[in-house]
Amino acid sequence: MLQQTPVSRVIPRLEDWLERWPTPAALAAVPPGEAVRAWASLGYPRRALWLHAAAVEITRRHDGVVPDDVDALLALTGVGDYTARAVAAFAYGHRHPVVDTNTRRVIARAVGGQAEPAPPARTRDLDAMSALLPTDRAEAAAFNAAIMELGAVVCTARNPRCDACPIRDDCAWLGAGSPAYDGPRKAVQKKFEGSDRQVRGLVMAELRATHRPVTDAEIDGLWPDAPQRRRALAGLISDGLAVHHGDDGYTLPHQ
Secondary structure, rough: OOOOOOOOHHHHHHHHHHHHHOOOHHHOOOOOHHHHHOOOOOOOHHHHHHHHHHHHHHHHOOOOOOOHHHHHHHHHOOOOHHHHHHHHHHHHOOOOOOOOHHHHHHHHOOOOOOOOOOOOHHHHHHHHHHOOOOOHHHHHHHHHHHHHHHHHOOOOOOOOOOOOOOOOOOHHHOOOOOOOOOOOOOOOOOOOOOHHHHHHHHHHHHHHHOOOOEEEHHHHOOOHHHHHHHHHHHHHHOOOOOOOHHHHHHHOOOO
């Protein structure tokens, strides 16, 4: 839920989610469309489908218990390096490097002397964090959490609070005079307004708002550009987020 979604928006949604589905088996017992509906406006609704699929796999393969092994976690639908290692480290106390955007920024500045991290690279980023990770399991878990928190509240992307930083005396970037970043950058995402993402969001909101099929006429009224509307709808169907029921219209999956 936290992937590209602010914490303030996630917390109430997470609380509602866990109250409704406190275990993987509880989530696996409902149709995937209900997970998409409960996901609401968190963004990237395919994550809701993946989470539901992972709950089904955990229920069937692991007797309803989330595995603690990174490889077993990575085998679950939609689970990547960050999620697998975070679960293993924070839920089970295993020693693994956990790397997110905040972690990468702190390491880039404090160790690399760069104002910003280079575009993500799995092996490089995990190796950089592994080199810093304490040997003790409890200390390693605390270090993972601390460096994330440092990046989130102090070593921020814009206006870092260097005066309040507990590692300011050891920061390579600050020691070098805080030079501007001149390295490679990741691609900038296109604006949301008028994009296919906006149209997909409008269609998804319509599908979540009802338990009956949404007709073509209703979808036509959501967006004036017919080719873009058709393209967005076709993408949702291809992604498994919408199901076409012929003349009846469209629904969330497996309602």
